[in-house]
Amino acid sequence: MSDLQDWSKRWNEENAKETIADKIRNFVSPPPPLKKQIMMASYRIASQINKLDYTLSKLQGYDRQLFEKVINSIIEGDRNRAAMYANELAEVRKTSKAIMTVRYALEKVKLRLDTTLIIGDVNANLAPAIVALRQVAGYLKGAMPDVFADLMDIEEDLQMTMTQYTSGAVPLFDNEYVTDEAQKILKEASIVAEQRMKQEFPEIPSVESASTPAGTQQGSATAAASK
Numbered sequence: 001m002s003d004l005q006d007w008s009k010r011w012n013e014e015n016a017k018e019t020i021a022d023k024i025r026n027f028v029s030p031p032p033p034l035k036k037q038i039m040m041a042s043y044r045i046a047s048q049i050n051k052l053d054y055t056l057s058k059l060q061g062y063d064r065q066l067f068e069k070v071i072n073s074i075i076e077g078d079r080n081r082a083a084m085y086a087n088e089l090a091e092v093r094k095t096s097k098a099i100m101t102v103r104y105a106l107e108k109v110k111l112r113l114d115t116t117l118i119i120g121d122v123n124a125n126l127a128p129a130i131v132a133l134r135q136v137a138g139y140l141k142g143a144m145p146d147v148f149a150d151l152m153d154i155e156e157d158l159q160m161t162m163t164q165y166t167s168g169a170v171p172l173f174d175n176e177y178v179t180d181e182a183q184k185i186l187k188e189a190s191i192v193a194e195q196r197m198k199q200e201f202p203e204i205p206s207v208e209s210a211s212t213p214a215g216t217q218q219g220s221a222t223a224a225a226s227k
Contacts, residue, residue: 105189128181
């Protein structure tokens, strides 16, 4: 069988090289073809991106509320309250940036999967996507544990897909090419997230611009007028 025919069989059918345990397991619950597994992973990642978009939308609404409170506190001259809201706003933006970075990284991982479906270059596209997915999921472990768990489940399934493709051999995820490509995915996502943050989130005003409380100013003005 030619290399092209062999690749096509692995791409569209189940792997023929199975252990006895594999045969029993596959008889009870046969795995889907490699192409279908990648399609399922792409769909599941798209679902997680939608969840992140929804969360970002809520955070952006909360961000606007806090921003207005900072501005109003500064206008009223309440420096302490302005600082309190500004600190909370900074934490919201820190979380938003992390989620936004994950969101764009997942978009690039999905693009890698979709590219694999089109051109079939599993080694060049799938392995870096798996490594990037594993790394980026860690950003959500505390903030969004449900999404983190789903992403780790997807990552595990993709690893099994790679093992299936390599005929049971352990795929190399830590070679220089895979590592560089994974870092490229994360770096590009971070740059895009940084740009979007600047576009969509106004700069937090300096609390130092808050003056003496308005009540004190009014009292001083009244006292001066009575003299």
